Amino acid sequence: MTEKRPRVALFVTCLVDLFRPTVGFAAVKLLEAAGCTVEVPRAQTCCGQPAYNSGDRRDAKAIALQVIDAFAGYDYVIAPSGSCAGMIRQHFPEMFADDPATLPCAEELAARTWELVSFLVDVRGMQEVAAAPWQRVATYHDACSGLRELGVRDQPRRLLASIAGLELRELPGAEVCCGFGGTFCVKYPDISDKMVGDKADEIAATGADAVLAGDLGCLLNIAGKLSRQGRSVEVRHVAEVLAGMTGDTAPIGEMR
């Protein structure tokens, strides 16, 4: 259901802010192309996943309250990340389930929070993107939270299919975790390494030039492994490709 020029707040995510602002700018470009105005609330930092997944409910709630405040009043809150959007949509209400004072606000925020690509397709009704041709064979990794918490799967594939010159090749085991898992990858590096090693092998076996995904955590992990293996597969966030900004910045982890 499309409204006139909805007022969207961008949830940048800590990884995009620190590692790859291009993804944030790509998100802004796509949202504006979808007829939205985009603002970036200053008082945002993190969605609180690290604390939440480590069992620190208190800190997670404190951060969540900050998010609820910072994003009050906007029509939509959009994150170029399934895990951050999932955190807000699924887990904020869960965290405040026993807190009648805060629960309504958490639910209200959750209801208007979306992962970027699913927002473009499912809410704004986007069927294609205006991006210039991109001659690549690309494969797509389904980030776990986006897939399982938010149902993000068909939407990025649909939009990518509209880019001339881009051939999408399905990744066997696309839905298998890449081994990032936030703190998991550094707490259990051996296991994470096996998982990302398998993922990198599957990617390489497709023969694709590029691998795309909607979460920067996965992408940093996958890019780091491919690069350590000496493989030259281009790693990018799906937003950069959809926004036609692949010329603006080098792929993740590559020479600049």
Place this chain on the structure above:
Amino acid sequence: MVSAAREAILADIRRSLKRGPLGPEKAAELDARIAAHRRNLIPARATTLDHARQIDLFVTMAQEVQATVARLSSAADVPEAVARYLAAENLPAELVMAPDPSFDEIPWAKTPLLDIRRGRAEAADAVSLTPCFAAIAETGTLMLVSGANTPTTLNFLPDTHIALVHADQVVASYEDGWDRLRAADSGSEGGSALPRTVNFVTGPSRTGDIEQRIVLGAHGPRRLHILVVENLRGAKDGEASG
């Protein structure tokens, strides 16, 4: 039967559920739920088929799990079908058969070379022949019940199990089969005098325990051969089933 452990466990359960023992009204409600034994969602796979198609489905599903199936037009054909099967499998023409009255009508005299013993299975038995209680079309499953005439060992000890299914025993679902069992048992007072064992058998014995590779004949029968007799019992040859 009262024991300290029993009382402690029940008390612990109630404490965790934050209540005392259920009152008589609630207990009656739950007893009624049990007595009603309402069916839950049953897949449409077999229930939407007419009986002839259900038989076809039963045969297809049974074959999928490596049972072999022979369809016979009457019970009179059973002895020859058994003899033929044993010969084709290079098995000696001997078997142990359930001492079930339903087998009395079968013209065993037609195959005098078939060595038949009636009773339970012993270690040396290689082939058994049993009747069935029902056959479940949904997954090609045989329903066999234990009893004085149908010892369970016949289903498991021999290497080859031949099972006789009459067309009117084919039902859509496990629930259909179990309802027939309830009806058969309700003759006894108080209802529910179940047999010691009800076996739902779907294909021969198998294991995948070594490298996920399926091997037939782990401890139970390596071969399951099902004879499906199409005509209703009691109908003469050539008469249409009602």
Place this chain on the structure above:
Amino acid sequence: MHATSRDFTANARAGLANENLQQALEIMTQRGFPARRREVVARLPEFDALRDVGRTIKEHTLAHLDFYLERYEQKVVAAGGSVHWARTPEEACDAVLKICRAAGAKTVTKGKSMIAEEIGLNDFLEKNGIRPVETDLGEYIIQLRHEPPSHLIAPAMHLVKEQVADTFRGAHRALDPKRSLAEARELCDEARALLRPQFLGADVGITGANFLIAETGSGIIVTNEGNGDLTQTLPRVHIVVASLEKLVPTFEDAATLLRLLARSATGQEFSSYTTVSTGPRRPGDLDGPEAYHVVLLDNGRSQMLGGEFHDMLRCIRCGACMNHCPVYAAVGGHAYGWVYPGPMGAVLTPSLIGIEEAAALPNASSLCGRCESVCPVKIPLPKMLRHWREREFAKKLTRPVWRTGLSLWSWVARRPALYHALSEIASRALGWAAGSRGRFRSLPMAAGWTGVRDMPAPEGRSFHSLWAERAKREGRRW
């Protein structure tokens, strides 16, 4: 069973380095359970709806567990059987021993039972002069190897067939040493031949139960080999060891769960043998046990009811979660250190043996959620893993370096101005340090990452600082 869950990290490392195990895991993930499940689920349009029904049946039963247990016991007794209630593994073992002694048992055959593993029954019986013989092929193999099971359904899943062959050669000394044991067929035939006399000679047969039916006082075993049936039919005494939460109200309820179980566990429509047994043999029966006993085990289940881990009681022990878990696929079942591996093991084990002992298990997960997505009764496994992490945090079981690091992160995250100043500094510094290479091969304090993969470099400016510049350029306030 003695737990080594404390050593998860070391066990996991050993698993990763174990080439046979890695080969076995590869076989499972590439052509085993997950593929078969996918195919069989695709053939049943009602599968997802059945998952909701299954969940409802289990929840209803748990909410009235005391009632259904009492009804179940009444029916078992009415059918001529006995019920023995056991709060602890010790009480359960004692009950089994008493029955075996009364029967003058020397040899006991066993169908596969995770409860028997949980209470350490085999060791206990052996200590008391009774010989237990595992008859499930996988259990038989690990019994010979003195190993615990590594999977709920396929206990010897961690082995390749060469290892099984070696074990058989070592244990079956009377057979021709030059015989071929190259194929699964040959190994299976050998076990069949050797176990047959054991079945026939056993005094007591012990099985588990996949379900117990309150309506009739029946127990259900779901097998493929037929060993469970021989175990419970041939000996004079049949003992069922089962935990409380195996109860379902009626046969119809069991049928629903059975439709979910085989498909979720092995990708079959139905197992080769699904057997419903009620009491001992009837007058006139030609075979069957003369006595039927059920040992009902609590061991922590009643404590889980109504609490944070209540949902775990719905588990029907199908193993789908571990079949689809990338952590299990990396390290195998033994890494978890106790009876129950994989995601369900990570949630259940702390409830049964304590979080201190099993602290690592709920943490060794990326919370990817694939387990929950295949659970036939929709258990929210990641949510419960997180609950355990909360308990560990509250008990300060987390390593100080992580607690401090995360506290610091959260502290800064609650101060946006400071956070953004630091973010800009960090992105500039790291961007500069990486130069034009675009990545780091190593980073101090990040060895967990850079030990095995490169770290891509930041672009060099933070999004917030760039957005501020853009706003300024466009004459906007921000």
